[in-house]
Amino acid sequence: MPLIHISHAADKSEDYVSALSKGVHSALVEAFGIPFDDYFQTLTQHVPKVGLRFPNSFLGVEHGSEMVFVQITAAEGRSTAQKKALYKAIVDQLETNAGVPRSDVLINIIETKRENWSFGNADAPFA
Numbered sequence: 001m002p003l004i005h006i007s008h009a010a011d012k013s014e015d016y017v018s019a020l021s022k023g024v025h026s027a028l029v030e031a032f033g034i035p036f037d038d039y040f041q042t043l044t045q046h047v048p049k050v051g052l053r054f055p056n057s058f059l060g061v062e063h064g065s066e067m068v069f070v071q072i073t074a075a076e077g078r079s080t081a082q083k084k085a086l087y088k089a090i091v092d093q094l095e096t097n098a099g100v101p102r103s104d105v106l107i108n109i110i111e112t113k114r115e116n117w118s119f120g121n122a123d124a125p126f127a
Helices: 014-032 080-098
Strands: 003-009 040-046 068-075 105-112
Touching: 003 014, 014 040, 014 068, 014 080, 068 080, 080 105
Parallel strands: 003 040, 068 105
Antiparallel strands: 003 068
């Protein structure tokens, strides 16, 4: 039941945007074991250094000009090992399928309680 927000540089092709979307989803299916049809995402385009702001270097990681930010809101309960596997799977997918350098993928997970989710009709299936 993750909700995914992907922010990326503007003026990219539909193939690039699709590769980001599918890559993150595939990694979630692989590393977190979510159902394939659990696919809720927003993708936003930003002008680099205007709508996407980041340092050239942080914690010893050098960043290029077109970072990709991936924010994942998910139910709590995954282990640190699962999260590390997810980070690796996302970076592998985006590097291979969208050509994003490994150092240019920032990933953040926000964990929520399961009762904080409704997928429509005001139903709270996990409350």
